[in-house]
Amino acid sequence: MKRQLILEDGTVFVGKAFGADVDRMGEVVFNTGMTGYQEVLSDPSYCGQIVTLTYPLIGNYGINRDDFESITPAISGFVVKEVAEMPSNWRSEITLDEYFKQNNIPGIAGIDTRKLTRIIRQHGTLKGAITSMEKKPEEVIESLKAAVLPTDQVKKVSTKKAYPSPGRGSRVVLVDFGMKHGILRELNKRDCDVVVVPYNVTAQEILNLSPDGIMLSNGPGNPKDVPQAIEMIKGVQGKVPLFGICLGHQLFALANNANTEPLKFGHRGSNHPVRDLETGKIAITSQNHGYAVEDASLENTPLEVTHVALNDGTIEGLKHKEYPAFTVQYHPEASPGPEDANGLFDKFINMIETAKAEGEKQCQNVQI
Incomplete structure (x- = not known):
């Protein structure tokens, strides 16, 4: 036929x-x-x-x-x-x-x-x-x-109710904007105690879960169609270590007064080279996005570029200059594609452990 x-x-x-x-x-x-x-x-x-x-x-x-x-x-x-x-x-x-x-x-x-x-x-x-x-x-x-x-793609694919994926390690709240299971698998591998929450969760609802870290997932569509997530990120950054992937990266940029723009035909595939500006190393990455953070919009924001795409020079990674928070535009969990950037999950866990140690030290100083 x-x-x-x-x-x-x-x-x-x-x-x-x-x-x-x-x-x-x-x-x-x-x-x-x-x-x-x-x-x-x-x-x-x-x-x-x-x-x-x-x-x-x-x-x-x-x-x-x-x-x-x-x-x-x-x-x-x-x-x-x-x-x-x-x-x-x-x-x-x-x-x-x-x-x-x-x-x-x-x-x-x-x-x-x-x-x-x-x-x-x-x-x-x-x-x-x-x-x-x-x-x-x-x-x-x-x-x-x-x-x-339609502009409600995130609403369609996000979980409707919070649910746990138990572990005995650090508590990570994973905000589901259209989460790939690969992200959850990587957190489970590291024995994280994960709580997956809907896209429209509030900052206070997340903080009520006593997270050690917050993960912002990938998802479909235009990040500007999810304004409630932008407000949520403003309310949690600086209080808990944060890691964002793909749409999570774009929402993080918008929450810090940067701008996003549509790409002509997007990045979709498992063979996109990305340079880490700190180390100079190049990773072959898996990507799936139709929007990118506008480079010029980062001026006068608290954000710093950490990664760039070699094919077209677009921004592939950001970090906050003051808070323990970083994001990438590509998919370190791969699935499909190479796992060159899988170590970013370990970086996130190390950031969480550092924040917990600093918190314990501050509590001890107060008691003294």
């Missing part, structure tokens, strides 16, 4: 249908990773987007139970050059086609994904729709031009 991918600029691709037999609209983006499609399709940061994979063969190792980054995928659609119908891997349980049918997500294969990627790189991210062949392209194009994409 055939299916169409139609872009708002008038481009029409006709390909082979797989997955659910439904029509979907969304922002069309591309990911340059060569592996890790299961982690990509289950990353909540892709909420509402139609994801194009530039690697030509997808689905060849199937879908397994272990590599998900969320329980329920939030993508609107999947675009590939070729989809494997007979995967071969000892962990494989079902095919990509079967998984998408289970989760009511449409896919389209057999189109020129290189051409699609070049269109996005040239014109910027575009609205698009995966539709049946019965739909008239001119009517779909008009509806795409008139469509206003």
Whole structure:
């Protein structure tokens, strides 16, 4: 069965249908990773987007139970050059086609994904729709031009209630803006006593949990669409060590009077080089974001740039000049991608231990 991918600029691709037999609209983006499609399709940061994979063969190792980054995928659609119908891997349980049918997500294969990627790189991210062949392209194009994409993606993918992930180490409150499970796994590895809380948690609600540290997760969309999180960060920074990733990094910048801006086509893939300005070392990182912190806006803020992207010079890391707080735009938990930057979780734990030791020392001085 055939299916169409139609872009708002008038481009029409006709390909082979797989997955659910439904029509979907969304922002069309591309990911340059060569592996890790299961982690990509289950990353909540892709909420509402139609994801194009530039690697030509997808689905060849199937879908397994272990590599998900969320329980329920939030993508609107999947675009590939070729989809494997007979995967071969000892962990494989079902095919990509079967998984998408289970989760009511449409896919389209057999189109020129290189051409699609070049269109996005040239014109910027575009609205698009995966539709049946019965739909008239001119009517779909008009509806795409008139469509206003949703701005409540974080609300859709965040947890609705706080829940614990117990450990015997430091208490970390993890604010879920669309959290990848990889972040939680890394904290659990370090025996942190984690409490995951919703995106709209208040500063006082977090402080009531007596945290030793606060983690701001990744998430979808424009950081300016989550104003309550910006106010929350203002209320907790300086009181508890803080580490932010991706959307958490952008929200941290906004909370400190910097600005964020949309990128032309975003950074999405597992092969993005980033330089650590302190050490000069370069890490190959996993990334997924459509916004970045505006460099010029950092003037007269208490923030300092710590990392930059080598591909385009955009800001990839920040730290507070006075408080124990730092953030990165990329994903140190990887999943998918290299784990070059995994040590940032250890840096966060060390920051927490230092703050706890200083607190104990101050208490002893008061008692004396």
